[in-house]
Every structure is written in structure tokens, then in C-alpha cells.
Amino acid sequence: MRRGLMAWDPAEVPASALADRLARLRAELAREGVDVFVAYTNIARGGSVWWLTGFTPYWNEGLLYAPAQGEMVFATALSKRVAEWISSVMPAGEVTTTPRPSAFIGEHIARDGAKRIGVLELDDFPAGHAQAILAASPGVELVDVTQAFARVRGEADAVERLLLTKADALAQAACGAVDVASLHARDFIAPAESVARLGGAEECFTLVACDLSASGAFVRTDSMGPLGDTYAARVSLAYKGAWTRHVRSFARDAGVQQSFDAAHAVLMDFAQQPGEALGAAVLRAFASSGEVVNWVAEQPRGSYPLAPVANMAQSAAGLSTAAPFVLDVELKIQGRRWIGARMIGL
Template sequence: MRRGLMAWDAAELPIEVIQARQVKLRSIMKSHRLDAFIAYTNISHPAAVSWISGFTPYWSEGVYCVMPEGTPAFATALSKRVAEWIGTVMPIGEVIPTPAPGTAIGKRLAASGARRVGIVDLDDVPARQARAILAEVEGLELVDSTDAFNTIRCDVDNAERALTARAAAIALSAMQAADWKAVCMQALIAPCEVHARRAAAEDIFLSVAPNLAANGRFQRTDTATTLESAFALRMSLAYKGAWVRVIQSHTRDALLAAKFASAQTAFNELMPSGDLEAQTRKAFEAVGAKLTSWFIEQPRGSSPLVAVAGSSMSTSTYRAGAPATLNVECDIDGWRWLASRPFA
């Protein structure tokens, strides 16, 4: 559940930016012969509605609908009082508080005469909502338009770049606030969390790989406590809908620490372009680290960050120029070393 700062600031996300995104959406509606476009949102699938409208839910679910003209509608299962709050944090959209969002949007579609409607991530949308929409309009066709949406979604505007940069800055400074001398996970992450939320993070998920000698699996503090001699801290952080991930590894072994630090410096200085794998491998080799695996994440459809390319993926949908997170695993003198950071 989101519980950090949730506010719309016109200086950060001008209404004209949202309008421009909706113009792009309407252009693909036209080129794909769609009478309307729908996106579903909840806490785990907020990205599409967040991009189209500037709004992220802290709880519950909703359906956002853009017609060829007029103000888009957002039907949500939240109460009338919460709808008033949504009105203050969603720059464009008429809020419809209703126990049945799908039905409310279906009625709007029926009134508009829509017959062919695009939708993001159709397979993942709760059947209750999709069926409610279909039930309101005889012969309505729901078309999975995720690929079409992703083409405009990857065309990143300056507002998104700035929000992502702010998220990255908060995440990196929060990493510095972690108590790296701590012997237990709780003590390691608590100051990190406080720092990030004081700096206005909308949400933050922290987990720790407590023993890099054993494996690189991250755990939450409710299932593990002790930090071994080498460990890694992972942070997923959102600032006003823009998500980033950061991972940093740490060791108490002085000799190894110097090598970890060199690898981190090489990673920080990496400016990915062209053949990413070759470039990354070379950068790490120069400091005695062997790249064992890597992957890149970017926003796609309704998911904030999804693996789009990597050493274990046969195809790549990575879009250069759009905000991305690079995740790597290296071998340093037989020790696992993990890192992740955002880049554009």
C-alpha cells in the first residue's frame, strides 16, 4: 500500500504534458481504429494509468477510459470521500466513485456508441471488470493494444525524465543513509527507509541478500536478520509514479571491500550504449570483475519495471533513450557481487 507522499505538482508534471500524452494516445486510437482506450490500475499494475493521467492509486482499483474527445473518465471502487482526494492528485479525468468500475465505464462506452475498444494488458485485467464492460455494450470488441501503447509509452518526455531523475537521486542518497556497519538487516535498512520517505518517496521496497557467499537471493526483514560478511541491499523506489531500482553490495573484508568499491565505481561510470553486454563486460574486466549475468528493466504496459533485455533472454525490446535500470551480477575473486542502478 502506498503511504509516502502522493501529490500532484503542476511544476513537475504540467497539465500540458498529460494532455500531450493523451494526444498521442488518441493518435494510436485513430490509427488502430479504436473508439476508446481503457487501462486498468491497482497497486501492482499502476504504470499505464499513471502515465496517461498522472494518477497512482494507494489502494483498491480503477478503470481509466479515454474517448476520442472530451474529458477521460476514471471509475474507481474507492468511496466518494476518497474520490474527492483523487480529484486533487489526478490532473485530468472525471472521477466516478462506484462499487462497479467496469459497469460504469461500460455505460459510458455504450452511450458513446463505441464498438472497438483498446485495452492495456487485457489478459491481466480482472475478468470481473472486463466482463462488466462487455456486458454493457452489445457486440463490443476489447482489443489488447499493449504493443501500440508501448510504442508511445517509450517516447519519453522531459517531465518523466525529471521525475525518474528525482527518484534516482532519492534512492541513491537513501542508499548512503543505510547503516552499512550494522550486523542485522533491520538496523541496515531502517535509516535508509526514513531517509527515502523524508525525501518524499511515494513508495519504497527494501530487501537484502544477507549472504552473498551462499546466494544472491533477496529477503525481507521479516524472514531473515543476520548479515554475513558480504551482503547486498536492494531498493525499489517510486517518486510520483516514476520507479527505479538500486542494488549495492557490501563486504566487511577489507581486501575484498576495495575490489567491491572498484566494481561499483566502474558500474557508476558506465554509460550504456551500443552493445551493452560487451561494454559492461569490458568495464568490469578492467577492475578484475567477471560479468556473470545482466538484465535491463523498463516500464511496459501497466507494469512499472519489466525485464526487457538480458543475458538469459533470447529477444530484446529495450528502447534506448527511455529510462531504464541495469542489473548486473559479477564474480569478484569467487565472491558474488550484485549491483543495479537507473540510467537513461
């Protein structure tokens, strides 16, 4: 549920950048023989529609329709008054409020005479909406264009990099604001939430691994308990729709904290050498810190703002080298679990 700052600043997100993204997507879809594009969005799956329009729903759901030419249409069942607000924060596309968004899009498709409808993540597309589109535009074919979208989306432009840079700075500041003197995880993490949102985070998920000696799982505040001797904060946040994560590990013992800080410094300086595979780079970078137990790389994937695209057990073939990624690393340092994460490649 988005409840932080949601505003459009044309200096940050010029409409021309969004037009360029749409043009690239249209060209890719045309190569696939697809006439038009449809994507679904809600607060958990806002990534693709945000990338094309600059907007993520704060609540509820919507459908984006990109015809072969002309303005995109964003249809939502939210009220007319909310639609007016959406128009003020959404730089691209026309907003339509209707109790039946998918039927509205289907009628649009029928009017446009489109036959092959490119749907992002067809398998995950809500069946009710798919059926309404098919009913309103008989004879069309729904085609999954997830791969085509990924090829275009895999390249981060300057606008996205700028937003990610701001998001990364906020996430770092939030993780640095935790109350290390606290005994309970809730008190420990609450200041991070404050710093993130005061800095303009649109959304923020603050989780804690309360006792790294027992588990590396990050839990929400309703499951948090007392902090152990070693623990970690995980801040995932969006700044103007651009998502990042930052993880820092902490220790009560000053000596252990020193080794944790040293590993974090390695993460902050992490860079691949030319031609070096990500897995090899992780092993090289952390060789003197501890044993690498696991690593995961995350990037935007379809409608998900961040999703795993590579890890220690698999190849990094799914990782786009033309876009930043979140690197999440788990080490064993002198027998203790250490976890860190940050955005790489900004």
C-alpha cells in the same frame, strides 16, 4: 500500499505533458483502428494509468477510460471522500466513484458508440471487469493494445526524466544510508527506508540479500537474518509515481569492500558507446572489475512500473533506447558475488 508523500505539483507534472501523452496514444490507437482505450490499475499495476493521469491508487483498484475525444474518466469503488482527494492529486481525468466501476465504463462506451475497445494487457485484465464492460456495452469487441501502448510509452518525455532523476537521487541516498556496522539485516536496511521517505518517496521497497556467499536473492524484512561477510541492499522506490531501483553490495573486509566500491563506481559511470549493444557495453565496462554472471535491464512495461525487458541470455530488442532503464548487474569478483543496479540514461 502507498503511504509516502502523494501530492501533485504542477511545476513537476504540468497537465499539458499528460495531454500530450494522451494525444500520442490516441493517434497510435487510431492507426490500429481502435475507438477507445481502457486500462486497469491497482497498487501493483499502476504504471500505465499513472503515465496518463499522474495518479497511482494508494489502495484498491480503478479503471481508466479514454474516449476518442474529451476528458478521460477514472472510475473507482473507493468512497466519495477519497474520490475528492484523488481529484486533488490527479492532474488529468475526471474521477467517478461507483460500486461498479466497470459497468460505469461500459455504459460510457455504449453512450459513445464505440465498437473496438482497446484494452491494455487484455490477458491480465480482471475477468469480472471485462464481463461487466461487455454486459453494459453489447456488441463491442475487446482488442489487446499492449503493443500499441508500448510503442508510445517507450519514449520518456522531459517530465518523466525529471521525476526519474529525483527518484534516482533518492534511491542512491537511501542505499548510501544503510547502517554498515549492523549485524542484522533489519537494522542495516531500516535507515534506507527513513531516508527515502523523508525525501518524499511515495513508495519504497527495501530488501536485503543477507549473505551473498549463499544467495543473491533479496528478501523482505520478515525473512531477514544476520548479515554475512558480503551482503547487498536493494531499494526500489517511486517518487511521484516514477520508479527506480538502486542496489549496492557491501563487505565486512575492507579490501573486499574496496573492490566492491570500484565495481560500483563503474556502474555509476556506465554508458553505452554510439552503436554499441547493451550486452557488449556491460562486458566492456566491467572487464576489469570481474566476471559478468548476468545482467538485466528493466523499464516500465504496460501497467508494471518496472519489468525486465532484456537480459544477458536474450537480445535487447525489447529495450527502448528512448527512455532510461534500470541496469542490474551481477559479477563474480575474486570468487565473490557482487550485485549492483542503478538507472541508466537519465
